[in-house]
Amino acid sequence: MPSKGKSKAKASKGPSKPSTSSTIDPPAPFTRPSRKLDEFLTKLSKQHIYITHIDSKPEDFKKKIFMVPVLMNLLIMAGIFWRIRTIGPFYMKMCSSLMGRFNETTIDTNSIPWQDSVREVLRRTGIFMIDLLIYVFIWPWPRDFFAGRAIGNPVTWRFIVGFRDKEIVVRRSRRWDLNIGNVLDEDSEGSRLAMDNVRKAVDPIWMSERTGYLMLNREWDLDWKAMIQATKLVDKKTISLDDFKTTVLIHHDDFGWMAIESASAGGSAKEEEGRRKIIAFKDELTAIGKENLFFRWIELVQFESSGPDGFGPEQQRKTMAKAKEMFEAQGVDFDEFWKKIGGMEGMPGMDES
Template sequence: MAPAKRAGKGKQAQPKPKDGAPPLPFKQPPEVLEPFISTLSEKHIYITHIDTKPADFKRKIFLVPVGMNICVVLLFILRMFWILPWYFKLVASAMGHPNETTWTATDATWSEGGWEVGKRAITMLFDFVLFVFVWPWPIEFAAGQAHGNPCQWRWQIGFRPKEIYVRRSRDWDQLLKDIFTDKDSKTILLTYLQQATSPILQEQKTGYLLMNGQWDLDWAEMVHAHSLVDKKDIAIEAFRNLVLVHHRDYGWMSYDLKVSEASGEDERRRQVFAFRDTLTAMGKEDLFYRWVEVVQFESTRPEGFGPDEQEAAARKIRELFEDEKINFDELWKQSIGSMNSSQA
């Protein structure tokens, strides 16, 4: 019997660990999430996080698409009220009942005929676009069934200080191959995940505004997640910064966000934004920008930014805040503490 051919190193599949754990940066999701994970589609990647924006702010944001969809419905009804009689007359004319829409081509010139055909074609094309591409917006908003709809979500969840948002990958996920054997697929996946889970992005935008070309919101799963929390089957903290990916060999895996190289930098930026928000709430937003100017100026001086220069900059910053009767160190700790408490 001839010996089996060896697989090339570049195409060799990565062996599955003995304990069944997926390779880093993935790991097995907590068992407590099984009731939630069991309802997910294996074709998609999911991201969950907790939005701690004030309930009133979320209500105002949601009123924008509500108003837009109401306007679309009203304009569509107005258009139908105005144009439907014209279509009925066209049909009646075609069936042998002359009316003002009846037009005899033999009595018209080429220019007159072209103008009349063009007007009717543009009118019909406009109504076709409205019916096929615009009208589905309010229908999906209020009565979508594939993944739920925003109205059903808000009706059942309401507006809460802490809300679970579930994002679902769009069609790009179908182009991925095995992320453990295909380097390009893994790179694409991790790039999208790192962009979507950036602490700065999630801190600055409420969850409703995180829909984009790569991610949709899964309304039905958001309702399901909250129902599990309300029944105390799962703690709400289990949904904080959770990424779920399905693999044919390992089943559902969670992406370990702590291994992201950019997580430390994102956390520092998040602290700066929290500090800015604290100063803004105190009516001292201008002090924040003066602080930024001092840091930028001192850190870019030609002599460098060594320990001595850093100490001198710290003294200037403390004096700047003392002139406003603010203890910089205490305020920084307070702002970071409030950021952590809002995540709790």
């Protein structure tokens, strides 16, 4: 994070419009984004934080994942249309009755007991409430899925982009970004919130376990329009696909668009290498059908490192001996396995001298 002497600049919260970037470089860990991204950046809102990355999950896997929300939203729409078809005539008759045309929905309070009138009013109130809840809470799901406009929608994105082995994913911060204030002020609660949310969002282990579509959560939206625009720029060869590697983009009044590449966003280069090693470790065990060893390894290291004597070199050697027994009990050559993924150097907690 930057020094406190540079923390008086204000973060931009104004509407998106082209602006001339300052000639002064932003403080670390921020850098200037690649000039190749200039055309893409003009299409982003300055009010939000963005994360770009390349989704390398297999095309068939992405198709299967996408079919789940498609089928779910089609079922919801079918249920809503069925509800409209069955309840629609009732509402039409109610409106007709309100206009003075007598029908079976008309309540003649002078000829029926008041208890029956109250019961009928409560019944109709229940019907109205059910339909109101459907309209307010359920209808927006298929509406936004098939026809959302503010940041686009998944159907338009898939219709234009299709399914690819390598896809550009653009995440956009949700409403929590309204409270971050000056992101360069390392002592502010808002800055810490922003950096915490960013670190979680770019964690390599978390990202390796899901395709882009599954990264929607309470902190981040997917910006479908930005994803379409980025893909079009790559298809036109205006920008390279590699320019959308894992990068955090934040706008600031004094510095314009600022970037943090994945190693800085997630921690030090050493921490990034450790995460990469863990991913390789897990993937290699999964490939040989021994994924359970990964979780047993994590449990073993966590248990041994939490002991009262710390986790110094001697304790690490004892842990490695236990791990070797655990691996070889399942037919995995411990020493050959580590050679295959490049050794233990860089593994968190396993590289102390």
